[in-house]
Amino acid sequence: MKRIYVIGAGVEGQEGFSRRAMELVEQAELLCGGERQLALFPEFSGEKVAIGSDLTGLSERLKGSSRRTVVLASGDPLFFGIGRHLLRNLSADELEFVPNVSSVQYAFAKIKEPWDDAVFISAHGRGLQGAVDRIVANDKAAVLTDQLNTPAAIAAELIERGRDGYAAWLCENLGTAEEQITATDVKGLLQIKAAPLNVLILIKEYEAGGEEYVPTLGIPDEEFATVKKLITKEEVRVVTLAKLKLRHDMTLWDVGAGSGSVSIEADHLLPNGRIFAVERNPQCREFIKANLRKFSARHVTLVEGDAPACLEALPDPDRVFVGGSGGNLYAILDAVDGRLPAGGRVVINAVTLDTLTAANEYFDNAGYQVEVTTINIARTRPLTDYKMFEAYNPVYIITAVKD
Template structure:
C-alpha cells in the first residue's frame, strides 16, 4: 500500500527537522508544501507542488499519485493544520504523520508559561464572535488569528463584552529573524498592528484582593446590578432552573434577560453549553454587561435586540427561558416552536393572569405538555424590631414540554 508522509516543520527552519523527517524528504519523489516550506529544500531533486488555496486539487493529485510523496506542513499537521482536511478526504491508512513543535507550543515556551491547561482557538475557523465565546469561557487561551480577526479586533470584542481582564502576548514571526513578542493587556492590543503570522496568548487576571465568584444557586438579588423590580427573585430563579432541567452541554436562550440573573445562575450548570441572553432595553443591557463581568460568566453571550427578530442567527436551543416578552409573547413562542427540537422545554415566568392565559393557550394549541406552578414568597424584613413577613406578588412558572 502506498504511504503519504505528512511532515511538520518546526519554527526554526530545516534544523528543526528530525533525522527521520529529513530522510523521508530525501527519499521522496514528489514534495507538496507552501512556498515558505518548500524553500527549506532548495536542492530537492524531485517534483515540487505548491499548496495554497487549492486543497481540492492537492487531494486529487495524492489520490492518483503512485510516487513516494511527502506533504510539508507547519508544526503539528493535526493541530489546526492540513492533516484534518487530508484525513477527511483520503483513507487514513495511507497516511503517516511526523509532527514537530507547533507555533503555539513554541510561543508558550518563549513566554515561560505552561500550556497544558490552555484552550486552542483558530479565529479563521470560528470567526470573531465564536473565538471570543471560547476565550471568555476559559482562563488561558492561545488564538491563531487571521487578517480579519486580528488581535486588535479580538480585543475590541472582549472590551465590548466587558471581559477585558486578560494579560496578553502577541507572538509574531516566530522562529524568524523578525521574531517579536509583545506583552500587554487587552486594551493595549488595540494599539498593536500585528504581523500576519502571529499567535495571541491570553491569560485571565483577577483583580488583586478581589474574591473570585464561587457558583451557587440562589444568588441574593442585591448582588446584581439591575433596574428595580426587573429581576427574577432568587427563589424563583432556583425553581425556574429546576424546571428547565439543564444538561451540561445544552444551548439555552434567555429571552428578556433583564439583569441576566438567570443566565448567570445557569452558567455553571452548562460547563459545555452555550447561553444567549437576549435583551432590548439599553439600560438593562448595561447592567447585564456589569453582571457578566462581576460573576465571571463564561458561557453567556449577550444579544442586543428584540425577539423574535434577533433570534434568526442564533443556534437552535435545547431549552428556552422567557422572563419578558415586551408584548410579543405569541410571536416569540411561534419562533421558539419553529426552532426547538422534540423533547425541548420552554419555561416562562408570568406575574399577570393575562400572560398565564396566553402562554397556556399557545402551548395547548401547539400540542405541548403543560405544567403550571404558582410560587408565593414572603421574606422577613431585615433590621426591624419585629420579625414581620413581607409578601411578594405570586409568580406563575409555566413549563411547556415539546412532544
C-alpha cells in the same frame, strides 16, 4: 494501499524534522505544501505543488493520484491545520500523520509557561466575537490571529467588555531571524501592529472592572442592577434553573433577559456551554452589561434586538428560558420550536393567566410534554417591630419538553 504522509514542519526549518520525516520526503514523488514549507527542500527532484487557499482542489488531486505523496504542514497537522480537511475528504486509512512542534507549543516554551491548562483558539473562521467569548471563559488562552482579527482588535474587544485583566505575550515570526516576543498587557496590545505570523498568549491576572464573585445559587435580588420589579426573584430563579436541567456543555437562550439574573446564575452551571441573553429594552441592556461585569460572567453574550428576529443569527439552543416576550410569545415559540432538538426544554415564567393560557395552548398543539409549577413566595419584612410576611405575586413556571 496508497499512502499519503502528512508531515509537520517545525519552527526550526529542516533541523526540526525527524530522520523518518526526512526519509519520507526523499522517497516521495509528489511534495505538496505552502511556499515556506516547499522552500525547505530546494533539491527535491519530484513534482512540487504549492498549497493555496483552494484546499478542495488539493484533496481532489490527491484522490486521483497514485504516486507516493507527502503533504507538508506547519507544526502539528491536526492542530488547527490541514489534517482536519484531509480527514474529511480522504479515507483515514490512506493518511499517516507525522507531527512536529506547533507554534503554540514553541511559544509557551519561549515564555517558560506550562500550557497543559490552556485553551487554544483560532480567530480565523470563528470571528472576533466567538474568539473573545472563549478567551473570557478561561484563565489561560493561546490565540491564532488573522489579518482581520488582529491582537489589537482582540484587545479592543476585551477592553469594551471590561475584561482586560490579562497579561499578554505577543509571539511574532517564531523560528525566524525576525522572531520577537513582547510581554505586555491587553491595553499595550492596542499600540502594537503585529506581524501576520503570530501567536497571542493571554493569562488572567485579575478580574477587570469588579471583584471576584463566589458563584452561588440564589444570588440576592439586591445584588443586581435592574429596573424596579423587572427581575426574576431569587427563589423563582433557583427553581427555574432546576427545571431547565442544564448540562455543562449546553447552549441556552435567555429571551427577555431583563437584568440578566438567570443568565448570570446559569453561567456557573455551564462551564463549557454558551448563554445568549436576548433583550430589546435599551435601559435593561445597560443593566445587563453592568451585571455581567460585576459577576464576571464568562459564557454570557448579550444579544441586542427584538425576538424572534434576532434569534436567527444564534446557534441552535439546547435549552430556552423565556422571561419576557414583549407580546410576541407565539412568534418566539415558533422560532424556538424550529431550532430546538428533540428532548430540548423550554421554561417560561408567567405572572399572568393570559401568558399561562397562551403558553399551554401552544405547547399542547405542538405536542410538547408540559408541566406547570406554581411558586408562591412570602418574605419577612426587614426592620419592622413585628415579624410579618410580605407576599409576592404567584409565578407560574411552565416546563415544556419537545418530543
